Amino acid sequence: MAKPRGSKRLLKADPTDWLLEEDNPVVRWWALRDLVRAPARQVEAARRRALQSEVVREVFRQQRPGGHWERRDNMHAPHYTSTIYQLSLLGDLGPTAADRRVAAGVEAVLRTQRTDGGFPGHDPHKCEYGPYDIGLIIRFMRQFGLAGDRRLARMCRWVERHQMAGGGWTGVHGHDRPAPGGCLNATANVLWGLAAGRKLTRTPLARRGVEFLARATAADPGRTRWLSYPQFWNFWVDDIKLAEIYLRLGVRPDRQPLAGRLHSILDLQGDDGRWAERRGPYTDNRPNCRRMRRLFPRKGRPSKWVTAKAMTVLKLALSRSD
Numbered sequence: 001m002a003k004p005r006g007s008k009r010l011l012k013a014d015p016t017d018w019l020l021e022e023d024n025p026v027v028r029w030w031a032l033r034d035l036v037r038a039p040a041r042q043v044e045a046a047r048r049r050a051l052q053s054e055v056v057r058e059v060f061r062q063q064r065p066g067g068h069w070e071r072r073d074n075m076h077a078p079h080y081t082s083t084i085y086q087l088s089l090l091g092d093l094g095p096t097a098a099d100r101r102v103a104a105g106v107e108a109v110l111r112t113q114r115t116d117g118g119f120p121g122h123d124p125h126k127c128e129y130g131p132y133d134i135g136l137i138i139r140f141m142r143q144f145g146l147a148g149d150r151r152l153a154r155m156c157r158w159v160e161r162h163q164m165a166g167g168g169w170t171g172v173h174g175h176d177r178p179a180p181g182g183c184l185n186a187t188a189n190v191l192w193g194l195a196a197g198r199k200l201t202r203t204p205l206a207r208r209g210v211e212f213l214a215r216a217t218a219a220d221p222g223r224t225r226w227l228s229y230p231q232f233w234n235f236w237v238d239d240i241k242l243a244e245i246y247l248r249l250g251v252r253p254d255r256q257p258l259a260g261r262l263h264s265i266l267d268l269q270g271d272d273g274r275w276a277e278r279r280g281p282y283t284d285n286r287p288n289c290r291r292m293r294r295l296f297p298r299k300g301r302p303s304k305w306v307t308a309k310a311m312t313v314l315k316l317a318l319s320r321s322d
Contacts, residue, residue: 010266010314013273015307025050026093027304034312050094055295059086059093060101062288067104070288075109076122076133080232081288083108084133089230091140102144109137110151117154118162121171131169131186134159138193147197156200159190163205167212184216188237188245195248202250210249213242214257225264228279229296229305239264240306243313253317262317265310270302275310277303 019031029046032038038046050056063069068083075083087105095102113119114129119137121130134155141152163169168182169190191209194200217224217237224239231241239261246258253262269275280299282289297303 010318011273012269012271015273015311018274019304019308019311024304025053026055027308029094030308030312035308035315047094053093055292056090056093056095058291058295059090062086062291063101063105067101067108069105072108074122075112075119076130078284078286080282080284081286081292084136085230085232087140088136088232091143092230095144097144097146106141106144106146113151113154117151117156117158128171129162130171131159131162132171132183132189135186135189135191135193138190139196142193142196156194159194160200160205163208167208167210168216169209182212182216184213185237187212187216188241191245191249192241195245201248206249210246210251210257213245217242217257221260221264224261225268226278227265227268227275227306227310228277228281229303229309230281231309239268240309240313243317247313247316247320253321258317262314265314269310272302273307274302275306277301277306 016031016035019027019035022028025046029043029050032046033043062081063086064072066072068075069086070082071077076085079085083105087102087109090102090105097103097106109119118129119133121128122132138152138155138159141147141149146152159169164182166181168184168187170181170183170186187209191206191213194206194209200206224237224242226236227238227240231238243258243261243265246261247253251258253259265275268278277297277299281296282293296305
């Protein structure tokens with residue numbers, strides 16, 4: 001099997017063959033699509049197999065009859081297994097809105113959209129609006145093939161109207177003025193959603209957002225080295241997510257802040273070419289979290305999920321450097 005071109009000169013070892021093994025159908029699909037650029041027919045066959053994987057089956061097993069997961073009255077709570085999180089995970093796993101279960105989940109979320117395009121905060125009693133979620137919603141709607149939905153266009157207009165002067169986004173607490181500056185994690189999610197499309201990339205809005213992220217992470221660069229998958233633990237952002245945002249929003253790989261993120265990712269690769277799960281997924285002990293936790297590597301163990309994501313951003317960076 002062909003290797004991703006140009007990567008060997010940077011990597012401690014090439015893990016591509018490990019990622020292409022049959023035991024993890026989702027990662028095999030990612031590797032065929034993003035790393036070796038296999039023929040379309042082979043990639044589609046791998047995607048269809050991924051849809052039958054245990055992790056996809058478990059996510060749908062937890063879905064409620066109304067289309068939501070966990071609570072009907074809060075798409076964000078409880079953390080990690082609620083509707084927002086499960087759809088964010090499914091967006092990476094291969095289904096589209098043609099699947100009625102996906103369509104039902106998306107509609108459950110969109111029923112909470114306000115007339116101005118925004119969404120409630122994760123705790124509606126404390127946060128009237130929540131940009132943390134809107135970025136995830138924009139991203140998974142695009143992944144599910146819903147880029148033309150008029151409700152997505154309203155979300156993007158909300159994002160444009162509510163960027164703060166410093167380039168970030170933050171929740172609006174009650175009827176008070178928003179906190180100054182912006183929130184690192186909310187801003188990262190908004191930009192992650194925008195980076196999944198093309199309309200707002202390389203715009204002044206994206207540039208200001210990238211500049212905010214760079215300032216917000218400069219004081220404590222170690223906080224983003226906790227590479228993990230799924231990438232939504234404790235409202236934090238890791239170097240793989242930051243690198244993906246920067247690359248897709250037009251930052252050159254040889255320029256800061258992207259160059260620092262890429263060096264960090266390479267530094268965390270093991271001598272065998274693999275990256276480890278550094279956070280440990282589904283740390284809550286609720287039954288739904290326990291069932292999801294068994295499907296991902298424990299903290300400190302080599303992770304095909306993390307390795308595939310790291311390899312993808314490195315390959316994308318190399319293609320932009322040519």
